[in-house]
Amino acid sequence: MRDSYHEQLDAIGDGLVEMSRLAGSAVSRATTALLDADLELAQKVIAGDEAVNALYRSIEGQAFDLLARQQPVAGDLRVLVTSLRMVVDLERTGDYAVHLAKIARRRYPASAVPPELRSTILEMGQTAQRIAVKAGSVIASRDLDLAAELVRDDDTMDELHRKLFTAMLATSWQYGTEAAIDVTLAGRYYERLADHAVAVARRVVYLVTGEFVDEDTLAE
Amino acid sequence: MRDSYHEQLDAIGDGLVEMSRLAGSAVSRATTALLDADLELAQKVIAGDEAVNALYRSIEGQAFDLLARQQPVAGDLRVLVTSLRMVVDLERTGDYAVHLAKIARRRYPASAVPPELRSTILEMGQTAQRIAVKAGSVIASRDLDLAAELVRDDDTMDELHRKLFTAMLATSWQYGTEAAIDVTLAGRYYERLADHAVAVARRVVYLVTGEFVDEDTLAE
Numbered sequence: 001m002r003d004s005y006h007e008q009l010d011a012i013g014d015g016l017v018e019m020s021r022l023a024g025s026a027v028s029r030a031t032t033a034l035l036d037a038d039l040e041l042a043q044k045v046i047a048g049d050e051a052v053n054a055l056y057r058s059i060e061g062q063a064f065d066l067l068a069r070q071q072p073v074a075g076d077l078r079v080l081v082t083s084l085r086m087v088v089d090l091e092r093t094g095d096y097a098v099h100l101a102k103i104a105r106r107r108y109p110a111s112a113v114p115p116e117l118r119s120t121i122l123e124m125g126q127t128a129q130r131i132a133v134k135a136g137s138v139i140a141s142r143d144l145d146l147a148a149e150l151v152r153d154d155d156t157m158d159e160l161h162r163k164l165f166t167a168m169l170a171t172s173w174q175y176g177t178e179a180a181i182d183v184t185l186a187g188r189y190y191e192r193l194a195d196h197a198v199a200v201a202r203r204v205v206y207l208v209t210g211e212f213v214d215e216d217t218l219a220e
Numbered sequence: 221m222r223d224s225y226h227e228q229l230d231a232i233g234d235g236l237v238e239m240s241r242l243a244g245s246a247v248s249r250a251t252t253a254l255l256d257a258d259l260e261l262a263q264k265v266i267a268g269d270e271a272v273n274a275l276y277r278s279i280e281g282q283a284f285d286l287l288a289r290q291q292p293v294a295g296d297l298r299v300l301v302t303s304l305r306m307v308v309d310l311e312r313t314g315d316y317a318v319h320l321a322k323i324a325r326r327r328y329p330a331s332a333v334p335p336e337l338r339s340t341i342l343e344m345g346q347t348a349q350r351i352a353v354k355a356g357s358v359i360a361s362r363d364l365d366l367a368a369e370l371v372r373d374d375d376t377m378d379e380l381h382r383k384l385f386t387a388m389l390a391t392s393w394q395y396g397t398e399a400a401i402d403v404t405l406a407g408r409y410y411e412r413l414a415d416h417a418v419a420v421a422r423r424v425v426y427l428v429t430g431e432f433v434d435e436d437t438l439a440e
Contacts, residue, residue: 064298064301067301068293068294068297071293073288073291074288077287077288078284081284081287081301081304084301084304084305085304085308168397168401169398169401173397177388177389177397178389180401180404181388181389181400181404184404185404188408
C-alpha cells in the first residue's frame with residue numbers, strides 16, 4: 001500500500017511536469033500564430049488547452065484522493081497541498097497561451113504585431129517557453145539553482161515587457177489604438193504566464209527549504 | 221479539542237470573509253483614486269494591501285496547521301483544501317486593486333480615465349466592489365442563490381468591459397495611445413478581480429454541492 005501511495009505521489013509530479021511541457025509548447029505555437037497570423041495554428045492552441053484542463057482535473061482528483069484516503073503527514077502533506085496549488089498555476093499558463101492565440105484569431109488575416117515589435121514578441125515567446133519548460137524541470141529535479149535561474153529569466157521577461165510600452169508610447173507609434181490594445185494585452189499575457197511558471201518554481205523552493213514565499217513575490 | 225478545532229475552522233472562514241471585505245473596499249477606493257486622480261488615496265490602497273497579505277499568511281498558516289495536526293477527513297478536509305485555494309483568489313483580488321491604484325499614481329496629476337469613460341469605469345468599480353463583498357457573504361452563508369447572483373454580476377462586468385473596447389476602437393477616440401493602454405489595463409484588472417471573486421463563490425458551490433466546476437469557468 002505504501003509503495004502504491006508513493007507511486008501515486010510520483011504520478012502527480014509527472015502530471016505537473018507534463019503540464020509544464022504542454023504550456024511551453026502552447027506558448028511557443030501561440031507566438032508563431034501571432035507573428036505569422038496563422039489561424040490554423042491559433043485554433044490548434046485553443047483546442048489543445050483541453051488536454052491541459054484534463055490533466056488539471058486528473059491531478060486534482062488524484063491529490064484529493066490521496067489526501068482523503070492516506071491522511072499523509074508532514075512532508076507528504078506539504079507536497080500534496082503544494083501540488084494542488086501548482087496545478088492551478090499551470091492550468092493558468094495554458095489559459096494565457098490560449099488568450100494569445102485568441103488575439104491572433106481575432107486579428108486574422110492581419111498580424112496583431114507591428115513589424116518593429118516582431119523581434120520583442122518573438123523573444124517574449126521564447127522566454128515564456130523557456131520558463132515554462134524549466135518550471136517542469138524544477139518540479140522533477142527540485143534543483144534550487146535552476147529555480148534561481150528561472151527568476152532571472154523572469155527579469156528578462158519584465159525588461160521585454162517594458163520595451164513594448166516604450167515603443168507604444170514613442171511619438172513615432174503609427175499603428176493606431178487597436179494595435180496598442182492588442183500589444184498591451186499580449187504583453188500582459190506573456191508576463192502573467194511567466195509569473196505563474198515562476199510561482200511553480202518558487203513553490204518547489206518552499207517544498208525543499210520549508211521557507212514561505214510571499215504570494216506577492218510568487219505571482220504578482 | 222474537537223471544539224477548539226471547529227473554532228479554528230470558523231476562524232479561517234471569518235478571515236476569508238474579512239479578506240473579501242478588504243478587497244471590496246480597496247477596489248472602491250482605487251476607482252475613486254483613478255477617477256479623481258487622488259494620489260493620496262492611491263497610496264493608501266497600495267499600502268493597505270499589506271493587511272490583505274498578512275491575513276493571507278495567517279489563514280494559510282492556520283489551515284496548514286489544522287491539516288497537519290488534526291488529519292481531518294471528508295467534509296472538513298474539503299473545506300480546508302478549498303480554503304487554501306480561496307485565500308489565493310482573495311489575495312489576488314487585493315493585488316488587482318493595487319494595480320488599479322498604481323495606474324492612478326503613474327498618471328497623477330492627470331486622471332487615467334478620459335471623460336467619456338468615467339461612468340463606465342465608475343460602474344466597473346461598483347460592480348467589482350459588489351462582487352467582492354457578495355463573495356464574502358457567500359462564504360459566510362453558503363447561500364447558493366447569492367452565488368448565482370454573483371455570476372450574473374460578472375456578466376455585467378463583462379458587458380462593461382466590452383464597452384471600454386468599443387469606445388477605444390471608435391474612430392472618435394481622441395485620447396491617444398497612453399490612455400488606450402491605461403484603459404486596456406484597467407479594464408483587464410477589473411475583470412480579473414471580479415473573476416477571482418466569482419471563483420471564490422464557485423468554490424463555495426463546490427463545497428455545498430460536491431460538484432466540480434471547471435477551472436476555466438472558475439477564473440478564466
